[in-house]
Amino acid sequence: MNRRAAGRRLRWYIAALLFLSTVINYIDRQTLSVLGPHLKTEFGWTNADFAWLVIAFRVAYGGGQMFAGRLLDRVGTRAGLSLTVACYSTIAALTSLATGLRSFAAFRFLLGAAESANWPGATKAVAEWFSPRESGWAVALFDSGSSIGAAIAPALVLAIFHFSGSWRPAFIVTGALGFLWVWLFRATYRSPDPHPPPSAGEPSNAAATTPSLPYGTILRLPQTWGIVIGKALTDPVWFFLTDWFAIYLVSRGFRLEDSLLAFWVPFLAADCGNFFGGGCSSALIKRGWSVGAARKIVIVASAAAMTLLVPAAYSTSLAGLTTCLAIATFAYAALSTMILNLPADIYPSGSVASVSGLSGTGAGVGTVLATYLTGMVADRYSFRPVLIVASAIPIVAAAAILVLVRNNSATHRGLVHSI
Numbered sequence: 225m226n227r228r229a230a231g232r233r234l235r236w237y238i239a240a241l242l243f244l245s246t247v248i249n250y251i252d253r254q255t256l257s258v259l260g261p262h263l264k265t266e267f268g269w270t271n272a273d274f275a276w277l278v279i280a281f282r283v284a285y286g287g288g289q290m291f292a293g294r295l296l297d298r299v300g301t302r303a304g305l306s307l308t309v310a311c312y313s314t315i316a317a318l319t320s321l322a323t324g325l326r327s328f329a330a331f332r333f334l335l336g337a338a339e340s341a342n343w344p345g346a347t348k349a350v351a352e353w354f355s356p357r358e359s360g361w362a363v364a365l366f367d368s369g370s371s372i373g374a375a376i377a378p379a380l381v382l383a384i385f386h387f388s389g390s391w392r393p394a395f396i397v398t399g400a401l402g403f404l405w406v407w408l409f410r411a412t413y414r415s416p417d418p419h420p421p422p423s424a425g426e427p428s429n430a431a432a433t434t435p436s437l438p439y440g441t442i443l444r445l446p447q448t449w450g451i452v453i454g455k456a457l458t459d460p461v462w463f464f465l466t467d468w469f470a471i472y473l474v475s476r477g478f479r480l481e482d483s484l485l486a487f488w489v490p491f492l493a494a495d496c497g498n499f500f501g502g503g504c505s506s507a508l509i510k511r512g513w514s515v516g517a518a519r520k521i522v523i524v525a526s527a528a529a530m531t532l533l534v535p536a537a538y539s540t541s542l543a544g545l546t547t548c549l550a551i552a553t554f555a556y557a558a559l560s561t562m563i564l565n566l567p568a569d570i571y572p573s574g575s576v577a578s579v580s581g582l583s584g585t586g587a588g589v590g591t592v593l594a595t596y597l598t599g600m601v602a603d604r605y606s607f608r609p610v611l612i613v614a615s616a617i618p619i620v621a622a623a624a625i626l627v628l629v630r631n632n633s634a635t636h637r638g639l640v641h642s643i
Contacts, residue, residue, distance in 0.1 A: 234412075235353040239362045241409050242346040245309055246369025247376065248401045249342050250466070252316040253281065253335065254377035255398050256328070257467050259391050261474050263328075266391075271471065273325055275599025278467045279592050280329040281336035286588005288340030293581020296345050297436045297574060301352065302413045305345040306406050312338035313402025320392040320399075343564070343584055348577040351568035352416050356515050357506060363564045364502025371494035371557060374466050378487050437575040447570050448579060450628030452586035454523075454563050457621035459587035460594035461530065461614045462556050465490060465549070468598060472607050478542055486546040493550035494557035501526065501558030505565070515569050519562045520626060526562075527622035529555035533615035537608040552615075559618065566629060 256263070260274060296304040315338055319331040350362045377398075384394040442448050469487065478486070501522050508518035529551060536548035567579040598610050 234414075235362075235416075237412055238349060238353055239365050241405070241412060242349055242362075242366035243369045243372075245305065245342060245402075245405055245409070246346065246366050247373040248309070248405055249312070249339055250370050250373025251377045251380065251398050251401065252312060253339065254374050254466060255316070255381050255394055256319070256332065258378050258381040258470055259385065259394060260471050262385070262391060264471070267324060269325065270599075271602045272599040274471065275595050276325070277328050277332050278463075278595045278599075281332040282463070282588050282592045282595060284333045284336030285340050286336075286585050286591060288337045289344055289581040289584030289588065291581070292341035293344035293348075293577040293579070293584070294436070294439075296341060296348055296577040296581075300415065301345055301349045302410065302415070304341055305349075305413075306410055308338055308341035308345065309402045309409070310406050313399050313406075315399075316402070317396045317399030320395040340581075340584065344577040344580040347564060347567060347580040348573070349413075351573040351576040354568075356569055357509050359565055359568055360502035360504075360506040360509075360561065361499075362502075363568075364498040364561045367557070367561050367564055368495045368498035370462075370466075371491040371498070371553070375488045375491035375495075378470070436578055437572065439578070442571075442575060442579060442582070446628040446630070447566075448582065450625045451563060451566050451579065451583045453624040453628070454566075454621045455583040456586035456590035457617050457624070458527075458556065458559060458563070460591045461533075461617060462494075462553070462560065463591045464594065464598060464610065464614060465553065467595065468602075468607070475602070475607060476545070486542050489546050490549040490553040494553040497526075497554035497557030498561050500554070501561040502565075504558070505562060516629070519565060519569065520629075523559050523562050523625055524622050526555040526559035527618035530559075530618045531615045533611045537611035556618070559622075563625070566625075570629075 256277065263269065264274060292304075292308070312335055315331060315334045319328070319335070322328040322331055346366045347363070350359050350366070354362045381394045381398065384397050385391055388394075469490075473486065505518040505522050508521070509515055532548045532551045532555075536545050536552065539545040539548060563583070564580070567576045567583070571579050598607075601607075601609055
């Protein structure tokens, strides 16, 4: 096998490992959400109490991404992701020792801090190994791990819970998965060759030659704020589903054990949405569209489709509710894949994780606020107003991206780098 073919093969192995890390990441964080109805009964928590557990995770996760992204740009992808997966796997297993609201909140805070490097690290790896023409597919693959992990978690966690008769083993078993991944990743991952044979399909390897831009430079760019605002307004919609869906189904009168199909369908739809968004933008680029135009048309169409959260709020049947949520999560995932591509499209690879981390911090701020309001509104009224507001927010996010992210093409890397 020649050097170029070996590089192509290796980069898709790496993309597959990034997908697996995201699956494990979501299984670990979803364990609490799946067990939420049982834990609420055992400990006597209200929805507002449960919201504080979600907030503890989100504060650390959102705030940590800004620092994790900068750290990854400095220490590199291999060392950074190995450390973060080992840390969050350990913390996930230790959550089995929690004894009440405060200890659960402490473990969730630590888990959020440890998991904060996953998306900046995966985005950086894609920027190192994939060209803009293929990066849509690579980002779709690793980001789809979130929906796959969220779909796997209910069956896995509930099986462990019912087999053992206790919720504690569920945290131990799911937490142990990450250690196998660390071994596989360290055996496989390396930085790309800084002098590969020239090929249109090969990665640019800019990470090997470009230093990190100063934060002051990054923050002066309107493109940065377009990405940050886009993530801050859309991620809370997804995290509402991942953090509250089990409790939402129970609140609508559906027994969780009898609703596993309804639980899986929106997350599997999101998985399809990741590949639709990545594949659609890559196909448009191949047809001659600019990188920016290809990303933005998917963003606008997806934001419009997410308005189907409104009929989901009023549907009285499980099938109707599930269908509306599935279309909305399909659209969210396509939109999310595009936003995740933007840092690699616009910035030198040495700054991709930093920008991705900043957008993650913005998403964390938006999610913390949304989570607090969700718990309060759900206790006083219902989840219906939450879904109605969530349907409109993505339109605002798409508008912000259209206005602020004006030069997101592969050729814009040089413009940013020269500022």
